[in-house]
Amino acid sequence: LINITINNKKIAVPKGTTILEAAKALNIKIPTLCHLDLHDIKMINKVSSCRVCVVEVEGKKNLLPACSTLVSEGMIIRTDTLRAIKARKNIVELLLSNHPQDCLLCEKNTNCELQSLAAELGIQEIKYKGQTSNHGIDKSSYSIVKNLDKCILCRRCETMCNEVQTVNVLSGVNRGFETIISPAFYNPILETSCTFCGQCIAVCPTAALTEVNNISKVWDALNDDKKTVIVQVAPAIRVSLGEEFGMQPGEIVTGKIVSALKILGFDKIFDTDFAADLTIIEEASELIYRIKNNTKLPMLTSCCPAWIKFFEHQFPDLLDIPSTCKSPHEMFGAIAKTYLAQKMNIDPKNMVIVSIMPCVAKKYEATRPELSNKNIRDVDIVITTREFAKMIREAGIDFNSLKDNNFDNPLGESTGASVIFGTTGGVLEAALRTAYEWITNKPLENIEFNKLRGINGIKEATIKINNININVAVASGLGNARKILEDIKSGRSNYHAIEIMACPGGCVGGGGQPYHHGNLEIISKRAEGLYKEDRSKKLRKSHENPYIQKLYKEFLGEPYGEKAHEILHTHYFK
Numbered sequence: 165l166i167n168i169t170i171n172n173k174k175i176a177v178p179k180g181t182t183i184l185e186a187a188k189a190l191n192i193k194i195p196t197l198c199h200l201d202l203h204d205i206k207m208i209n210k211v212s213s214c215r216v217c218v219v220e221v222e223g224k225k226n227l228l229p230a231c232s233t234l235v236s237e238g239m240i241i242r243t244d245t246l247r248a249i250k251a252r253k254n255i256v257e258l259l260l261s262n263h264p265q266d267c268l269l270c271e272k273n274t275n276c277e278l279q280s281l282a283a284e285l286g287i288q289e290i291k292y293k294g295q296t297s298n299h300g301i302d303k304s305s306y307s308i309v310k311n312l313d314k315c316i317l318c319r320r321c322e323t324m325c326n327e328v329q330t331v332n333v334l335s336g337v338n339r340g341f342e343t344i345i346s347p348a349f350y351n352p353i354l355e356t357s358c359t360f361c362g363q364c365i366a367v368c369p370t371a372a373l374t375e376v377n378n379i380s381k382v383w384d385a386l387n388d389d390k391k392t393v394i395v396q397v398a399p400a401i402r403v404s405l406g407e408e409f410g411m412q413p414g415e416i417v418t419g420k421i422v423s424a425l426k427i428l429g430f431d432k433i434f435d436t437d438f439a440a441d442l443t444i445i446e447e448a449s450e451l452i453y454r455i456k457n458n459t460k461l462p463m464l465t466s467c468c469p470a471w472i473k474f475f476e477h478q479f480p481d482l483l484d485i486p487s488t489c490k491s492p493h494e495m496f497g498a499i500a501k502t503y504l505a506q507k508m509n510i511d512p513k514n515m516v517i518v519s520i521m522p523c524v525a526k527k528y529e530a531t532r533p534e535l536s537n538k539n540i541r542d543v544d545i546v547i548t549t550r551e552f553a554k555m556i557r558e559a560g561i562d563f564n565s566l567k568d569n570n571f572d573n574p575l576g577e578s579t580g581a582s583v584i585f586g587t588t589g590g591v592l593e594a595a596l597r598t599a600y601e602w603i604t605n606k607p608l609e610n611i612e613f614n615k616l617r618g619i620n621g622i623k624e625a626t627i628k629i630n631n632i633n634i635n636v637a638v639a640s641g642l643g644n645a646r647k648i649l650e651d652i653k654s655g656r657s658n659y660h661a662i663e664i665m666a667c668p669g670g671c672v673g674g675g676g677q678p679y680h681h682g683n684l685e686i687i688s689k690r691a692e693g694l695y696k697e698d699r700s701k702k703l704r705k706s707h708e709n710p711y712i713q714k715l716y717k718e719f720l721g722e723p724y725g726e727k728a729h730e731i732l733h734t735h736y737f738k
């Protein structure tokens with residue numbers, strides 16, 4: 165151990181510890197902007213580019229960056245001298261001198277790390293005047309807005325995109341004042357292999373990267389008398405939305421969500437969880453078919469649109485192995501615009517389906533031409549958890565005091581299996597609960613597959629069903645997905661089924677969720693919330709959902725049959 169002193173407090177820390185880490189252990193806060201250590205998902209941004217964390221070290225002439233200076237025996241450090249504080253203020257003022265001063269109108273207003281730091285440091289004027297950047301805004305995609313004028317070159321997005329997601333879309337180009345973070349050849353993001361996973365947005369400290377805001381589209385639909393506006397809520401929203409209103413991560417707010425949506429004026433309030441149960445019926449049937457016929461194995465799950473886009477770009481020779489199931493929210497849209505439209509006796513052209521998702525890739529997914537029927541899209545508008553929270557605030561709803569309410573039927577009833585879709589491993593666990601009972605004709609005693617739980621990037625298990633050993637794997641984060649796919653490509657893999665989600669931790673860690681500001685424990689707590697909701701449900705296997713049984717009886721016919729294929733399945737492109 166190495167003995168050091170910080171602000172007169174003594175501590176012994178292991179060799180290799182940085183001053184920043186040692187200070188944290190003493191509860192001494194040193195501000196940072198670029199630094200981000202998400203070691204559970206192997207995202208460590210170590211560029212030391214912002215220099216906001218400078219401190220004084222006895223015997224050293226210059227101030228040193230705490231994030232990249234390792235401690236040494238006997239070091240005496242001060243984080244709070246006038247010189248260090250002045251230097252920090254100067255650096256933030258310099259950053260602000262080349263930053264649009266439009267905080268009041270900014271997408272990240274009240275959620276921006278630069279804004280909070282300027283406030284914390286008490287900055288009230290900017291001494292420096294000079295050239296300012298003017299790069300224009302990239303609004304080419306349906307998912308992501310890139311505004312380089314708000315970029316502070318922290319490089320977090322670059323680390324996330326290249327090292328964690330291995331997509332390699334974003335990198336620093338040019339030098340000095342001309343430096344920008346950009347795709348190759350300054351291409352708009354739409355023309356790159358960006359998956360729209362939104363993980364760059366999740367770590368951006370400012371509004372350089374944000375989601376495409378669809379709030380006004382939802383208000384317009386709600387105010388159009390000719391439209392029947394139907395909303396569905398993704399599994400992962402119910403354990404994260406509360407954070408936007410001061411609640412703890414993982415707190416279940418399903419009932420309050422329904423009440424808020426009623427006040428906002430939606431005509432029907434349904435649950436994506438219903439469609440997740442439906443997905444399991446189709447996906448478990450497909451898995452059983454493929455195992456019995458020993459064909460197209462391993463089967464890969466297909467609910468995550470960023471994962472699908474990654475796959476189409478990076479592994480075009482494996483296009484026949486993902487499940488052909490549409491994702492649950494797309495299945496929901498397809499069923500709403502057929503079965504429900506018939507039941508309600510309305511023209512699907514006058515239906516607007518709004519999806520509330522923890523995800524920015526779902527915005528792009530909804531525009532994929534094959535996810536439509538006779539030019540009518542399955543899903544019309546997608547908003548994120550954050551946008552939903554903004555709508556609640558805009559409408560002046562006091563979210564915390566709302567009473568609980570229930571989803572409408574017939575597309576609002578769900579089982580515990582569907583709830584856990586929102587966390588890594590949940591889709592596969594839900595599929596196994598059903599596949600097991602269908603293959604063996606026996607009730608599954610222990611329905612919780614603990615080996616598939618937790619935030620680990622890759623998880624594996626072997627499940628004995630009758631006399632077959634079914635090998636399964638779960639990956640979250642696209643870098644982990646790449647590893648699994650490379651094994652499949654080279655013939656090293658012996659899995660039957662693999663679940664893949666693009667965001668580390670699954671949808672609970674989605675790019676549209678309330679900002680975690682570097683605290684990954686929040687993602688685990690949201691997952692715990694989903695497992696709790698699963699345990700609280702009377703029905704915990706998708707095939708037990710009575711409304712799903714009714715849907716097949718009244719409308720779809722056989723699971724994985726002709727009509728189900730026409731409405732609920734899709735295909736992929738090179």
Ligand code: HC0
Nearest residue numbers: 398399400467492493523585671
């Ligand atoms: Fe997910 Fe979904 S679980 S992708 O993670 O499968 O976004 O929450 O809505 O569609 O159900 C996201 C979350 C969904 C879908 C579901 C799946």
Ligand code: SF4
Nearest residue numbers: 325358359361362364
């Ligand atoms: Fe990279 Fe994902 Fe951001 Fe696209 S959305 S640039 S793939 S991190």
